[in-house]
Amino acid sequence: MSETTPIIEMRKIKKVFPGVMALSDVDFRLFRNEVHAIMGQNGAGKSTLIKVLTGVYEQDSGEIFLEGKSIRPDSPLAAQKLGIHTVYQEVNLCLNLSVAENIFIGKEPMKFGKIDWKAMNRKSEEVLARLNIDIDVTKTLSYYSIAIQQMVAIARVLDSSAKVLILDEPTSSLDEGEVEQLFKVIKKLRDDGLAILFITHFLDQTYQIADRITVLKNGEFIGEYKTEALPKLELIARMLGKELSEFHSTTHDEEKKKASAQAVTDTGTLMSARNLGRQGSIAPFNLNLEGGDVLGLAGLLGSGRTEMAKLLFGIDGADQGDIFIKGRKTAINSPRNAMMAGIGFCSEDRKNEGIFAELTIRENIILALQTRQGVLRFLSMKKQQEIADQLIGSLGIKTPSGENTASQLSGGNQQKVMLARWLATDPMILILDEPTRGIDVGAKREIMELILDLSKKGLGVLFISSEFDEVIRCSTRVAVLKDKAKIAELSGEEMTESGIMHTIAGGK
Amino acid sequence: MKTKSIINSRDIPMLVVMILFVLMFGVGSVMFRGFFSMQNFLNLFIDNAYLIIMAVGMTFVIISGGIDLSVGSMLALSTMVTSSLLEKSHWNPVCVILIVLAMGVALGLFMGYLIRKFDLPPFIVTLAGLYFARGLCYVVSVDTIAINDGFWQTMAHGQINIIGNNFISPSVIIAIVVLIAGIFISRSTKFGRTVFAIGGNEQSAVLMGLPVARTKVLLYAFSGFCSALAGIVFTFYTLSGYALDGSGMEMDAIATVVIGGTLLTGGVGSILGTLFGVFIYGTIQVLIVFQGTLNSWWTRIAVGFLVCVFCVFQRILESRGTKEKRKDTSAKAEKTPVKG
Incomplete structure (x- = not known):
């Protein structure tokens, strides 16, 4: 890999969302003939960075260079025109159209003012052959597996003057064999001169395919490494944002030891x-x-x-x-x-899957219990208040009354309400x-x-x-x-x- | 691994419609003397030319995942404006035709614009169009306006002989031209294929860089054009304009499109299928006429029944398709050759 000018260079990219610094001065470089992985935990800014690159978001400051020239794509289409293509995890194709059409729609070969289907099918087979795929291109796309659909999405991109290919979680719904097939394709494309940006949560896959890794954490650039120079352990440490030496090798929490010592009515x-x-x-x-x-x-x-x-x-x-x-x-x-x-379950997505912000705290707490009781055996208001007040007290939920709406609570207190909801049902687990x-x-x-x-x-x-x-x-x-x-x-x-x-x- | 099956599963609904039509025509031929004749078949074209024209526009709209409820009222408005301009203002017939067609396109464009610009459901916008156009009919005239124009008389009574003693009307020629145009547009133009893509997955279509917005607006303009043309052809039958013409005809058009194998959810369908949908619709009417004792409302019952059966049938076909696919692709994953 020669250290020539990168095909993509993002310098000091900054993007602020209300209340959140999504990206702060992030640098990123992508070279021809390489597969580059961006790694980071939740909220690291991976997807924001990709979205800036592909024109979904506009950066607040910082610059993007494509082959040395400054660019500022304002839509995915604009990015595509520049040769930056994305294949998403959810394949963005039309399942009702044929494979060939999915590759060529919008740029169909024409003959005498009409679509030349024969040429389109032939060319599709050629493009797919580049990916080592040999299928009937006249069949509707829905006929094929997700893996093939993904290849078709890649094929669509290849036909045009693609320079950069972004693969967003491409392997998450593939089985092992399919992943292997996809990796072969990726390697072939890389050797053909494409720059590939690969986003995944799978550590092992990153090490299988990536030549270079950029690590982000909390919207900040942590570092860019050659894969072989970054042991897995170090990568994990970087993703979590700590130096290796910071990790103590002893359990050090007094409280827990006490807890396990007192251990419990078995x-x-x-x-x-x-x-x-x-x-x-x-x-x-x-x-x-x-x-x-x-x-x-x-x-x-x-x-x-x-x-x-x-x-x-x-x-x-x-x-x-x-x-x-x-x-x-x-x-x-x-x-x-x-x-x-x-069993009780508090979802990680408190806002969408847990708390009903418009309901009162009491109603939020009673919800699961009422469901368990069935709609017909209604709990009297007095009983409801009793249960709610008792839990508000014992969990220390900070609110003037159980009749306030849950939206007025802080995140931590909302979490306690979720806990209270399940505790009201007297769960075992x-x-x-x-x-x-x-x-x-x-x-x-x-x-x-x-x-x-x-x-x-x-x-x-x-x-x-x-x-x-x-x-x-x-x-x-x-x-x-x-x-x-x-x-x-x-x-x-x-x-x-x-x-x-x-x-x-x-x-x- | 190439397996080219003889019958593409996509074509099954189409085949079923064709077979159903042949069956119904066959049953009529066996049951009723004089039913089976070339002329009786051509009559399907003659009697339903306006419906064919209207249904072609509707097919495109439905393939895109939309719906156009305004077509019946547009037909009525078209008959009213035609007859009024001809009889009250004594305009040149060619001018009248051009103006009426332009009006259809303009109203369609406007509805399409609203649908796209404000991201409104086509159902609501075209429902508004339905009331608007019907209301305008009464503004033109509350009474029936008879047409005595010479050109119209010729079109109404004209007969074109083909194959022996059989004949067709000038309207049929218009309908066939629209049909052929429709088939060409749907199969061989970028516009047509974009319509299919939108019906399959609008978001994907946008991401694939297709002109989704423009296509959606043009779709309703095309449907407006078709229903205005259908209105003109309709006046060739009735030689009059009447504000109540074509009430409920939007539903007939939708029914024929659905019977013709087009999915109401969009993405799948064909113009040829719609033609057979109209044929089936027409055959039911003829069968009931031949039968003699049944009330003509039985047509509705039969059509209702068919629409119902076809929807269920398509859904079953679809779910079987996905099941098959699952089996198929799991097998395929092993077999797909990786030369590499």
Whole structure:
């Protein structure tokens, strides 16, 4: 790889959204004949950077150079005209049209004022042949698998004067064989002179395909590295924004040790999963949750934490394996089933999947209980207020009254309302997906203390967080996830931040 | 791995419509003496020329995922303006035709503009168009206006002999020209293919760089043109303009398009299918006339039944298609050759 002028150079890109600094002075370089991966946790600014490059957003300051010339694409179309093409995870093609048409629509070969279908089909076959694909191009696109559809999307781009190809999470719905096929295509295109920007959450795939890696964190540029010069462990550290030496190798939290020492009225195994899995979502895993357990799920973004939670709560149906509740095999295929079995679930997406901002705090708290009771057995207002007030008190939700709307609460207090909602149903098991995200440090502490309290009372808690230190501080055991599979379970001495990192970096 | 199946699964609805038409015509031929004749077949064209023209425009709109409810009223307005200009203002017939067609295009353009500019549902905008055009009819005249113009008389009574003693009317020629144009546009022009793309996935169409906005506006203009032309052809039958003409005809047009295999959700359909949709619609009417004792309203019941059956049939075909595909592609993933 010669260090000539980069085909794309982004300098000091800054983008501010109301209240959020999405990108602050980010630099990015992309060269011909290379596959470049952008890595970063949630909110790192990966997608914002891509959107600036492809003209979806306009940067507030900073410059983009294409082959040394300053550009400022103001729409995806403008970017395409410059030779910057994107293939999204959701294939943006028309399933009702033929493969050939999807490649050529908008630039069909014409003959005597009409579309020359023969030429179009022939040319499509030629373009696909470049990708080593040999299919009937006259069939409708819907006939083919997602993998083929993605190749067709790439083929559409290739026909024009493409210089830069951006692949946004292209592998997330592909199986192993398909990924391999896609990688062959990517390598071929790279060798043909294209610059490829590859975005993925899969660590191993990054190391398989990328020549160079740029790491972002919280909208800031952390560094640009050659892949071979950046060990996995270091990459993870950079993504989390810490130096390796910062990771202590001891568990250091007094409180938790106390908690586990006092250990709890043992209520036996509450829930266990055997070979539970769902294709395209998470590989089959085993899991055991006992009363008083706080089982932490640790992993990078996209490692399958949320997918696992959704499977256990019945939001996504498992396509293999069983769930046992208190030793009895139980079919959990809807959130309602899960609720009846005594499971509560706080979603990571508090705003959209959890809190009803227009309802009062009381109504928000009563919701799950009412659902469990059925619509007919209505809870009297007095009873509702009693339950709500008691929970508001015991969780320390800061509000003048239960009749205020939930929208008036801070993030941390909203999170407590979510907790209260499930506690009202008196659950055995609580699944908490990122309960500490987006709330201030004080509120985080309170939430974590609550979790420990609950576990002392014999509840089983599944705790998900992208902050490894939080997971360790709260949990009695930690399950480590990577690339949509559970790869290890750590406890006791092994349960440290560096332990988790080594486990993730070490592969399966 | 190339497997070119003889029948593309996309064409199945089309085949079914054709077979259904042949069956219905066959049943009529067996049951009723004098039913089976070339002329009786040509009558389908003669009696439904205006519906064919209107349905061609409607097919494009529906393929794009939209709907045009204004076509029946537009036909009426077209008959009113035609008859009024001819009889009250005594304009030149050619001028009248041009003006009426321009009016159809203009109203269609305006509706298309509203739909695109304000991102309004076509259902609502064309519903407004339906009321607006119908109301305008009464502004022109509350009463029937008879047409005595010489050119119109010739068009109304003209017969063109083809194959032996059989004949067609000038209207049929117009309908066939529109049909051929429709087939050409849908298959061989960028505009036509963009319509299919929009119906398949509008967002993708935008991202693929297709002129979605322009196409959507032109679509409704085209449909307006078709219904105005249908109105002119309609006056060749009735030799009059009347404000109540074509009420409910938008539904007939939609029904024939759906029977013809076009998906109401957009993306799939054909002009030829629509022609057969009209044929089936016409055959039902003829069958009921031949039968003699049934009330003509039975046409509606039969059409309603058919529309229902066809929608269910298409849905079943669709879901079977996806199931097959799943099996197929999982097998394919292994087999797709990677020469590399």
